[in-house]
Amino acid sequence: MSTYILHYAPDNASLIIRLALEASGQPYRAVLVDRATSAQTSDAYLALNPHGLIPVLECPDGAIFETGAILLWLADRQGGLAPETDSPERADFLKWLFFISNTVHPALRMTFYPEKYAGADPAHQAALRSTMQAALSRHLKSLDERAAKGPFDMAIQFYLAALLRWCVLYPVQKDHDWFDLDDLPHLKAMCLSLETLPCTIAAQEAEGLGPTPFSAPRYATPPQGSAT
Numbered sequence: 001m002s003t004y005i006l007h008y009a010p011d012n013a014s015l016i017i018r019l020a021l022e023a024s025g026q027p028y029r030a031v032l033v034d035r036a037t038s039a040q041t042s043d044a045y046l047a048l049n050p051h052g053l054i055p056v057l058e059c060p061d062g063a064i065f066e067t068g069a070i071l072l073w074l075a076d077r078q079g080g081l082a083p084e085t086d087s088p089e090r091a092d093f094l095k096w097l098f099f100i101s102n103t104v105h106p107a108l109r110m111t112f113y114p115e116k117y118a119g120a121d122p123a124h125q126a127a128l129r130s131t132m133q134a135a136l137s138r139h140l141k142s143l144d145e146r147a148a149k150g151p152f153d154m155a156i157q158f159y160l161a162a163l164l165r166w167c168v169l170y171p172v173q174k175d176h177d178w179f180d181l182d183d184l185p186h187l188k189a190m191c192l193s194l195e196t197l198p199c200t201i202a203a204q205e206a207e208g209l210g211p212t213p214f215s216a217p218r219y220a221t222p223p224q225g226s227a228t
Contacts, residue, residue, distance in 0.1 A: 004026060004029070005030075006031065007055055011165075013162070015162050016055075017057060018202075036225070057070045067101060075153075100159050112166075114126075114128045136178075144187050147186035181215065
């Protein structure tokens with residue numbers, strides 16, 4: 001019987017949680033939130049997450065939203081995703097997890113949806129996107145420098161790999177020249193390593209991500225639901 005219910009959309013932040021669940025070996029049921037029909041704004045979904053964002057993880061303690069919060073909650077209950085709470089490595093894990101969830105992920109989101117933050121003026125949107133891309137370049141360089149000192153914990157690797165994937169692909173039909181994974185050799189090595197894991201293969205099949213979802217991503221062709 002499934003302990004968890006993951007409310008997901010293909011190639012969305014829920015991918016990060018799917019990877020963590022698969023890696024931990026926990027039984028879960030994936031429930032599609034169909035963005036093509038704006039299911040994330042339905043009364044049923046808003047009862048789980050009043051902000052209408054994906055993912056949500058239903059667990060015995062209730063519904064959890066926010067990617068970083070779900071990852072941390074899972075990591076504290078499942079082995080192999082992060083250091084134990086009394087481990088000397090715990091501080092390093094927490095500072096980078098929160099840097100990614102509070103700084104890197106929001107900056108990437110602003111490049112996807114600049115109209116939500118800068119209004120309807122295309123010039124304002126372009127300025128915000130350019131500013132955020134420059135910030136992301138700095139942030140990712142910092143993360144690559146940290147990765148050079150030793151591997152991140154698995155929870156952070158899953159989070160980072162998905163964000164790096166989206167730097168290449170989204171927003172659709174926009175210039176992505178600001179980003180090149182080859183400029184981040186330690187993060188690229190991380191991506192290549194993750195692609196060999198059973199949890200990644202399971203996510204590839206479930207969401208139509210293709211054979212190299214992190215090192216050389218292509219647009220998802222999910223068996224159900226919409227990736228855009």
